[in-house]
Amino acid sequence: MLILGIESSCDETGVALVESKAAGVPLLRAHALHSQIEMHQAYGGVVPELASRDHIRRVLPLTRTVLEQSGSTLQDVDVVAYTRGPGLAGALLVGSGVACALGAALNKPVLGIHHLEGHLLSPFLSADPPQFPFVALLVSGGHTQLMQVDGVGRYTILGESIDDAAGEAFDKSAKLLGLGYPGGPALARLAEQGDPAAFKLPRPLLHSGTLDFSFSGLKTAVLTQAKKLGDELDARKADLAASTQAAIVDVLVKKSLSALTQTGMKRLVVAGGVGANRSLRERLNTACSQHQVRVHYPELDLCTDNGAMIAMAAAMRLQAGVEHANRDYAFDVKPRWLLGSDPNNHQTMLS
Numbered sequence: 001m002l003i004l005g006i007e008s009s010c011d012e013t014g015v016a017l018v019e020s021k022a023a024g025v026p027l028l029r030a031h032a033l034h035s036q037i038e039m040h041q042a043y044g045g046v047v048p049e050l051a052s053r054d055h056i057r058r059v060l061p062l063t064r065t066v067l068e069q070s071g072s073t074l075q076d077v078d079v080v081a082y083t084r085g086p087g088l089a090g091a092l093l094v095g096s097g098v099a100c101a102l103g104a105a106l107n108k109p110v111l112g113i114h115h116l117e118g119h120l121l122s123p124f125l126s127a128d129p130p131q132f133p134f135v136a137l138l139v140s141g142g143h144t145q146l147m148q149v150d151g152v153g154r155y156t157i158l159g160e161s162i163d164d165a166a167g168e169a170f171d172k173s174a175k176l177l178g179l180g181y182p183g184g185p186a187l188a189r190l191a192e193q194g195d196p197a198a199f200k201l202p203r204p205l206l207h208s209g210t211l212d213f214s215f216s217g218l219k220t221a222v223l224t225q226a227k228k229l230g231d232e233l234d235a236r237k238a239d240l241a242a243s244t245q246a247a248i249v250d251v252l253v254k255k256s257l258s259a260l261t262q263t264g265m266k267r268l269v270v271a272g273g274v275g276a277n278r279s280l281r282e283r284l285n286t287a288c289s290q291h292q293v294r295v296h297y298p299e300l301d302l303c304t305d306n307g308a309m310i311a312m313a314a315a316m317r318l319q320a321g322v323e324h325a326n327r328d329y330a331f332d333v334k335p336r337w338l339l340g341s342d343p344n345n346h347q348t349m350l351s
């Protein structure tokens with residue numbers, strides 16, 4: 001079965017083809033991506049209206065590329081999967097609209113996917129895919145969650161951020177340091193040249209006894225420190241970046257270990273954009289090997305948003321029988337959608 005996946009929830013248009021058999025991990029046949037980073041850079045962040053318009057421009061050419069790369073045609077596609085939420089409403093509408101129009105034109109079923117489930121299952125696209133059950137550390141631009149994952153669609157939230165996400169903490173701190181958008185990778189790059197112990201920054205909720213996170217105080221501490229440095233800031237920027245990264249990574253590593261202890265699990269899966277962070281990977285690798293825990297990551301180029309993870313999540317949901325593709329082409333999108341809640345039950349929806 002061939003599944004076409006379309007992602008357009010934020011500032012990346014991603015399209016991919018995944019092949020799924022009755023059993024075994026589905027296989028990535030091709031994927032193509034267009035990042036809007038350059039376009040949004042001038043504004044210091046994502047401009048939703050520009051994002052939607054760019055998705056419109058990119059989605060069909062990317063679909064053609066993916067079909068060509070895999071030697072397939074649209075008629076070979078069995079299911080069209082798309083990101084239904086959460087994300088920017090206008091951006092989501094582009095991918096959902098195109099996916100449902102393709103499904104209707106080809107008379108093929110469609111399937112709306114939760115963006116975070118895409119991230120969560122993206123390590124199954126790697127050369128070393130995990131096995132269920134595991135603890136997942138989901139660290140994206142908008143979400144920080146620790147989850148117990150017992151199988152496809154069987155997710156229990158163990159803890160989450162009560163304010164800013166880890167990615168947001170990277171992005172906001174980077175902005176304060178004048179590092180532009182997207183701040184995470186820029187701050188991480190600068191941090192390589194700095195001393196992580198140079199400044200003492202807060203690690204909120206580290207000893208709270210819960211698995212929740214709080215990162216909003218960090219940007220204030222970074223701002224206070226930057227102001228204190230005054231003219232010296234430029235010379236000490238790498239040290240401040242390294243100390244900021246160390247504070248975020250410290251909390252993520254310690255809480256992940258607590259989640260593993262609490263659940264008794266010996267497998268950790270990291271997913272989402274911050275999962276690309278080198279320091280986080282190094283610290284987790286060391287900590288996990290000390291505790292005899294196997295740790296899995298998505299391939300570096302599939303940590304941030306992409307179509308492959310959407311096609312993969314659809315393939316795994318269908319294979320596990322937790323959902324069937326449908327011919328309901330009257331799509332709606334879910335800009336705010338809690339993973340695990342029923343998207344069609346408006347009681348649980350905030351959108």
Ligand code: KG4
Pocket residue numbers: 119139140141142143166167168170171182183184185188272273274275276277278303304305
């Ligand atoms: O998962 P993602 O692509 O988008 C969301 O679904 O939100 O994550 C994007 C986030 C951004 O906050 C970005 O700054 C961060 O991931 N990020 C990084 C790195 N690469 C991306 N943060 C730290 N270090 C990195 N190398």
Ligand code: ZN
Pocket residue numbers: 115119140141273304305
């Ligand atoms: Zn994402």
